[in-house]
Amino acid sequence: xKATETKLKGCFVIEPTIFKDDRGYFFxxxxxxxxCKAIGQEVNFVQDNQSYSKKGVLRGLHFQKGxxxxxxLVSVLDGRIQDVVVDLRKNSPTFGEHLSIELGNENKRQLxxxxxxxxxxxxxxxxxxxxxxxxxxxxxxxxxxxxxxxQKLKLEWQLNTSDLVLIEKDRKLPFWxxxxx
Numbered sequence: 001x002k003a004t005e006t007k008l009k010g011c012f013v014i015e016p017t018i019f020k021d022d023r024g025y026f027f028x029x030x031x032x033x034x035x036c037k038a039i040g041q042e043v044n045f046v047q048d049n050q051s052y053s054k055k056g057v058l059r060g061l062h063f064q065k066g067x068x069x070x071x072x073l074v075s076v077l078d079g080r081i082q083d084v085v086v087d088l089r090k091n092s093p094t095f096g097e098h099l100s101i102e103l104g105n106e107n108k109r110q111l112x113x114x115x116x117x118x119x120x121x122x123x124x125x126x127x128x129x130x131x132x133x134x135x136x137x138x139x140x141x142x143x144x145x146x147x148x149x150x151q152k153l154k155l156e157w158q159l160n161t162s163d164l165v166l167i168e169k170d171r172k173l174p175f176w177x178x179x180x181x
Contacts, residue, residue, distance in 0.1 A: 060120015079128025
């Protein structure tokens with residue numbers, strides 16, 4: 001496994017070691033000991049979430065507030081997504097900055113998102129199945145979010161915004177200046 005820290009401190013791109021032969025391929029999608037060693041910290045995942053989305057579906061940008069904040073390890077089981085994270089850590093030198101990365105079943109990359117980030121993704125393929133591990137349990141009362149089209153964030157989605165499929169809840173998320181972390 002190779003872990004590469006991104007421009008956002010604590011956020012890592014994880015690339016597995018893939019063994020291929022005539023039968024197909026094999027890789028460890030998660031190994032606790034190796035993962036913690038690679039990112040230089042102990043993370044204990046307690047919940048796995050899986051979603052299925054059609055092309056153009058944008059989920060996010062979401063986060064959990066306070067003591068319910070979650071670190072996530074995001075991977076794509078089938079399809080391709082544009083994964084986006086925004087640093088919400090007020091004492092971070094990259095506060096308010098974002099990262100956009102393509103994840104898919106072909107490149108098998110994963111993204112480790114530490115606590116204190118908003119997270120969202122856009123389905124680029126005809127459909128996608130996304131799996132993400134969380135280090136804290138979901139708590140409805142701790143939900144937070146930021147609008148996907150906030151001009152202050154300058155996010156560049158890989159599909160036209162007129163083609164995006166969002167639920168009403170995500171369309172009504174607050175803009176950066178009104179966000180409650």
